[in-house]
Amino acid sequence: MGKNPKGAEMNGTPNTATAGVTDTVRVRMAPSPTGFLHIGGARTALFNWLFAKHHNGTFILRIDDTDTARSTDESMHEIYDALKWLGINWDEQYVQSERRNIYDRYVSQLLESGNAYRCYCTPEELEEIRAQARADKLTRSYDGRHRHLTSEDVERFVAEGRKPVVRIKMPDTPILVEDIVLGSRSIDPDTLEDEVIVRSNGMPNYNLTSIIDDAEMQITHVIRGTEHLNNTPKQIAIANALGLGVPQFAHIPLVLDSSGRKMSKRHHGDLVAVNRYREQGYLPEAVLNFVARLGWSYDDKQEIFSVDELIEKFDLARVGKSGSVFDIKKLEWLNSHYINQLDVSARTDAVIPFWQAEGLINSTGQRDWLENIVEAVGERLTTLQDIIPQTRYFFTDEFEYEPKAVKKWWGGSEEKKEKTREILTNLLQILEETPSFDVETVETAIWKYTDENDIKRVAAMQALRIALTGTSFGPSLFDIVALLGRDEVLKRIPKAIANL
């Protein structure tokens, strides 16, 4: 694979040869709709999409729903939603269950050419074969025993009510698998067994439909997870038997959990659900940037990539071979970066749904006030969801005084508590008398009090902070006082004193 010859195009060279793969790339993302889109799937989608965009190609979404028992409409829509949220848009879309006749046609061809055959083995029989093969340390289990059935055999099986599957006859010559990421290798045919390509209920199987559709849809590059590596020679064998060409393959390393195992819906649940990250207040830019760097890098310094930069810089040649551990800390870092990147207005827009979901606001009529709150919170959000603990007290005075904060700043002993009551009482009086309630006036008044009475600033400030917010952390206290307003502040201090 050569470099993208963009330069040649810019020169306006009027030939087609120099364009190379640039304008003919066709890739696909082929999820099976058996659950939410998971993080690994999102990365596969992203790599395909980036590759397509980079080469001015076509990105196709193909729903591989041949497993009718597990596929659901709901899941299909969840996948659409997740992809749209990420901004990964597709140019063409196909659903495999609507393409039965195409697969049936190819199966007939395989049967007629003698490259496939019906197998009447029962599940029990297959189980036995497997067990025996394992005991004998064989490299494959199914032994092709129904390759050459007599018509009497068939009649007998049919009479017994057995429903056959269709199996592909694997070749007896090595299969060359070329992979852009992993390199080339030759697969010993003795390790391949006659795969089932059509189930006994007549439904075709993944290895068959996948490679047929790749050919039918003129896919040029198959970019998928390495869990499919062992399927590749099988699919190539099927394509060969059908006389179809095969795309180029690029198997990307797995996304692993912290103990090094493949992330899966089954074992990791919500942790891998893309939609879950959206609900928790992650930005799509952050998720995209994060998964892009799982298994791919541009150079030895750049970590932050806008989508446009990703498109410009993505290259399969820089995809690594080993699996990558999903580290949520890094995602969080990226997320806070992208949140901070938003201006106050955009950040307010982003955060409003979270306030609403929490029941803290019901209209946006107080827009200016909300923006001021967001401004005061500043760079304290790791996720949008963090806006709740950071700002709850602005919307209600029904909050708990955090025990740890109380103990540390209000005092563990009665003596210290008494001192705190005194400070709060004095502050109350100062704030009652202060001519205006803007940040500067309040600040001046409070500093004057602490400094003149030889009270530690931090002690007074934290005592007041807890009285006003119930917590020991958050935005500048003067901002909080100003945003809460005189009435609210003068109401909360006595209440705090009473609770001391």
Place this chain on the structure above:
RNA sequence: GCCCCCGUCGUCUAGCCUGGCCAAGGACACCGCCCUUUCACGGCGGCGACACGAGUUCAAAUCUCGUCGGGGGUACCA
């Protein structure tokens, strides 16, 4: 069991193809200091890796072989 893939700081990685510039660079995390009304931000500093063993070579993280370790697959799932 069998088949296949992989192996640089705790994590993501640069470097490996085209041996020397690598007493291995960056980022996240962690720790410390500074800033500071708190918590974050930010600034500065610290901790920290070539899986192991042979071989080739003047020289190996880089090439070769072996060992060990990890992972994926092994379905009438995809």
